[in-house]
Amino acid sequence: MSIIPEIKEIVGTENVFDQPVECLCYSRDMSVHQGVPDAVVFARTTEQVSAIMKIAHREKVPVTARGTGTSVTGAVLPVRGGLLLDLHLMNNILEINKKDFYARLEPGVVCMQLNNTLAKDNLMFPPNPGSEAIATIGGMVSTNASGHRAVKYGTTRDYIKGLKVVLADGTVIETGTTAPKTSLGYDLTHLFSAAEGTLGIITEVTVKLEPKPEYGALALAIFGDLNAAGDAVTEVSTSGIKLAGCEIMDRFSLKVVEEALGRDVSKIEALLIMEADGVKEVVVRDMNRIEEICNRHGVQEFEWTDEPSRREEMMKARGGLVPTLSRIKPGNRLVPIAEDLGVPSTKIPETIRKAQEISKKYDVVIATFGHVGDGNVHTTFVSDVRNRDDWDRLKPAVEELVQTAMEMKGTLSAEHGTGLTRAPHIEKQLGPGLEVMRKIKQALDPDNILNPGKMGLEETGKPADIYDYFAFQPLLDPSAAARSYGEEVDNEVIACIHCGFCRLGCPTFSVTQREGRNARGRNALAYY
Numbered sequence: 001m002s003i004i005p006e007i008k009e010i011v012g013t014e015n016v017f018d019q020p021v022e023c024l025c026y027s028r029d030m031s032v033h034q035g036v037p038d039a040v041v042f043a044r045t046t047e048q049v050s051a052i053m054k055i056a057h058r059e060k061v062p063v064t065a066r067g068t069g070t071s072v073t074g075a076v077l078p079v080r081g082g083l084l085l086d087l088h089l090m091n092n093i094l095e096i097n098k099k100d101f102y103a104r105l106e107p108g109v110v111c112m113q114l115n116n117t118l119a120k121d122n123l124m125f126p127p128n129p130g131s132e133a134i135a136t137i138g139g140m141v142s143t144n145a146s147g148h149r150a151v152k153y154g155t156t157r158d159y160i161k162g163l164k165v166v167l168a169d170g171t172v173i174e175t176g177t178t179a180p181k182t183s184l185g186y187d188l189t190h191l192f193s194a195a196e197g198t199l200g201i202i203t204e205v206t207v208k209l210e211p212k213p214e215y216g217a218l219a220l221a222i223f224g225d226l227n228a229a230g231d232a233v234t235e236v237s238t239s240g241i242k243l244a245g246c247e248i249m250d251r252f253s254l255k256v257v258e259e260a261l262g263r264d265v266s267k268i269e270a271l272l273i274m275e276a277d278g279v280k281e282v283v284v285r286d287m288n289r290i291e292e293i294c295n296r297h298g299v300q301e302f303e304w305t306d307e308p309s310r311r312e313e314m315m316k317a318r319g320g321l322v323p324t325l326s327r328i329k330p331g332n333r334l335v336p337i338a339e340d341l342g343v344p345s346t347k348i349p350e351t352i353r354k355a356q357e358i359s360k361k362y363d364v365v366i367a368t369f370g371h372v373g374d375g376n377v378h379t380t381f382v383s384d385v386r387n388r389d390d391w392d393r394l395k396p397a398v399e400e401l402v403q404t405a406m407e408m409k410g411t412l413s414a415e416h417g418t419g420l421t422r423a424p425h426i427e428k429q430l431g432p433g434l435e436v437m438r439k440i441k442q443a444l445d446p447d448n449i450l451n452p453g454k455m456g457l458e459e460t461g462k463p464a465d466i467y468d469y470f471a472f473q474p475l476l477d478p479s480a481a482a483r484s485y486g487e488e489v490d491n492e493v494i495a496c497i498h499c500g501f502c503r504l505g506c507p508t509f510s511v512t513q514r515e516g517r518n519a520r521g522r523n524a525l526a527y528y
Contacts, residue, residue, distance in 0.1 A: 001038050003055050007083070010051045015042035022514070024528055025521030026084050027077065028498045029069050032337055033420045034471040034527075035077030035453075037064070037084035042513070044089050046164060046172060046203040053201065054170035056083060056449055064451045065197040067108060067136030069515075070129075070500050072336045073419025075143065075196045079453040079469045087138055089513060090203065093117060101209045102161055102178055107138025107202050124212045126153035129415070130322065134500050138202050143417035144194040148245035148275070151237075151373030153210070155415065157193045164204035165192055168445040178206060191440070196417055197451040199444045213277035216244070217287050218311040219304035221272040221294045226250070229270035230349030232297040233372050236274070237345060239293065241286045245275040246373030247318055250352050252359075253369045256324050257317040268300070270352075272372070273318060318369070323497065325367055325382050330491040332365075335381040335394065337421055337466050338401040342414030345375045354404045355379045362397040364390070376414040385494060386475045391467070398466060402428065423456040424464040474527060485526070496523040 001018065008016050017023070018039035027036045043049050056063045062082030069076050078084050091108035098121050105114065111132040114125050128147035129135050135145065141163070146155040162176025176182070176189040192200055223229040233246060249257075254265040274290060276283045287304045294302050305311060326333040343351050352368045355377070359366040365382040379401055383390040402425050405412055412429055413422050427434045434456060441448070441457045448458065456464055484490055502519040503509050515521030 001061070003059055003061060004039060006055050007039070007041055007052060011041060011043055011048050015044075016040070017514070017516075021525065022516045023084075025515040025518075025524055026066070026069070026086075028471060028520070028524040028527075029074060029076055030072040030334075030336060030498050031074040031077070031419065031421055032335060032467070032471055033074035033077055033079070033469040035064075035074070035079035035469055036081065037078040038081045040084045040086055042086050042089050046166065049085065049087075049166045049201055049203050050170045050172050052083070052085065052170075053166050053168065057169045057447065060447050060449055062449050062452050063201070065138070065142075065201045067139035068110070068134045068500050068503065069498075069520075070131040070135050070139065071143070071419060072339065072416050073413075073421040074469065075417050075419035075451075075454060076139075077420070077469070079420070082449070085201065087201075087203070088136060090138075091136075094204070096121070096123075096209075097178070098123065100178060103207050103209055105137050105205050105207060107136060107141075107205060109137045111135045111137065111140060118209065119212060122212045123209045125159060125207055126210055127156045127159060130319070131499065131501075134503055137205050137207070141193055141202055141205055142196050144415070146371075146374075146376075146415040148247055148371050148373075150371060150376070150415070151246055152242055152244040152277075157190055159208045160189055160193060160205065161208050162206040163189055163192055163202055165200035165202055167200045168447065168450050172203075173200075176206060194417060196419060196454055198441060198454055198457060199450065201450070213244075215280040215283050215306065216275065216277040216311070217283050217304055217306040218314055219272075219274040219276075219287055219290055219302065220314050221274065221290075221299050222268055222301040223270045223272070223298070224267055224300050225298065226269045226352060227349045228297045228299075229272055230346070230372075232294050232299070233272065233348070234346055235293050235297070236290055237373065239289065241276070241289060242278075243274055243373050244277045245273075246371065247273040248348065248352075248370060248372040249318065249321070250356070250368040252356075252365070253321055253367045254317075256328060256367060257321055261317045273314060321367070321369060322380075323499070323501075325380060326495040326497055328365070328382055329384075330487075331386065331494060332382050332384050333494050334497050335383045335385065336416075337381065337394065338398040339378050339380040340413045340416040341377045341379060341401065341405045341410055343375050343377060343405060343408040343410035345372065347408045347410070348372050348375065348377060351377050351404060351408060351410075355401065358397050358400045358404075361400075362393045364393050364397050366397070371414075374414075375410070385472045388476050391472075391476070395466065418455040420454060420464075420468060421466060423454065423468075424466055426456040471527065493523060493526045496520070498523065
């Protein structure tokens with residue numbers, strides 16, 4: 001790229017990588033998509049990002065911002081090439097204001113890192129996605145991420161007080177305020193939330209903090225009837241009990257983690273994990289009331305505990321479910337293409353039943369689990385990604401899941417965002433609202449250089465498809481002549497879901513900070 005020398009002048013030669021192999025290492029996330037940048041750039045300051053955007057704007061070069069790459073929708077993949085702007089080294093906690101309950105953060109601050117720091121002052125940042133150990137604040141804002149505590153505490157958007165954003169032409173704006181409230185002008189702060197870097201690049205986030213609860217407890221309830229579990233949750237949530245979290249796992253999800261649970265799950269239709277926190281006397285009272293409610297609905301087993309080690313043990317199966325989905329059968333892996341439905345909480349049992357019917361109808365594996373307390377249902381496929389027939393059956397199954405969400409008056413994405421995966425169906429939910437989004441995009445990014453190709457924002461004359469920019473095509477196309485590494489190695493390559501958790505334990509990544517020196521990046525290379 002002709003602008004590379006200029007970019008190197010801004011960030012230093014050591015922070016720009018345009019070798020093809022290095023770029024390929026950044027071409028994947030957890031989705032079924034791929035996108036290869038022309039160069040990867042590590043930026044460390046707002047001023048650097050602004051200078052880079054001025055050059056990109058002048059030359060009309062696409063720029064895709066990325067944190068740690070934990071997206072499941074292809075949102076961080078540079079499908080039009082250009083620059084991949086890696087912000088994970090902008091990871092400083094700039095300020096913690098304990099009296100006014102806010103913190104100023106660079107976008108690369110990791111959620112768990114923030115909460116570990118805040119815990120020293122009995123504070124917390126409540127949103128906790130499943131990837132909190134590696135998820136960056138910038139990415140959480142850009143997708144409005146949440147987690148199992150959303151039923152009580154809400155989503156990331158609810159905790160954003162202000163942003164610093166670099167626009168497409170390099171202009172830097174600041175939104176919001178540290179005051180408790182404001183009603184001045186358009187709400188630009190939330191405009192950039194869930195925008196996935198299509199309107200501007202977030203370089204600073206001011207978040208609202210909460211006092212850390214003094215006490216917490218976790219309950220586990222096992223039901224032989226899915227509807228009974230749903231009815232129990234409905235009664236709990238309408239009885240005045242304020243749950244911090246409420247998770248559900250259906251019978252297939254339980255079968256996947258049967259070993260971790262240490263029990264026979266053949267007669268279990270649903271498992272609920274309910275969490276409460278706050279004042280000890282209130283939590284203890286609520287846990288006892290929850291047990292009474294579950295008993296009225298025919299619970300098979302019920303227990304609750306405030307013991308940290310037991311709580312961790314009870315959450316182990318739920319926490320390990322996603323990676324375990326790629327270990328069910330050699331050659332099969334998790335396929336997230338319709339895995340983030342949101343429906344009214346009372347519709348959860350009906351939605352799960354419908355997903356099970358779709359699974360049977362199309363002979364596809366669907367593990368259903370999620371945050372039942374706030375209506376978030378993860379209907380996740382498990383498939384042999386080398387089998388064209390499997391992909392052909394997944395596609396109509398996706399359409400029926402989408403239709404199910406619409407019939408339930410729900411949403412196609414409750415916490416994972418839009419990216420490429422949800423683009424084919426976004427208009428089904430938004431209708432004319434999508435055209436309003438396109439006008440906003442045109443106003444802020446007339447040359448379409450900020451994360452182009454995402455969220456259905458472009459009118460291409462051709463409908464988007466869930467298999468656009470398809471990462472697994474080489475395994476299906478005979479002309480591509482994909483070379484086997486041997487069955488055992490092939491299965492291990494396929495089992496990797498590109499979640500990025502390998503960053504936490506990789507010694508070479510800890511030194512280099514480059515995907516090309518990390519297991520995920522090397523796995524991505526295996527597909528080329």
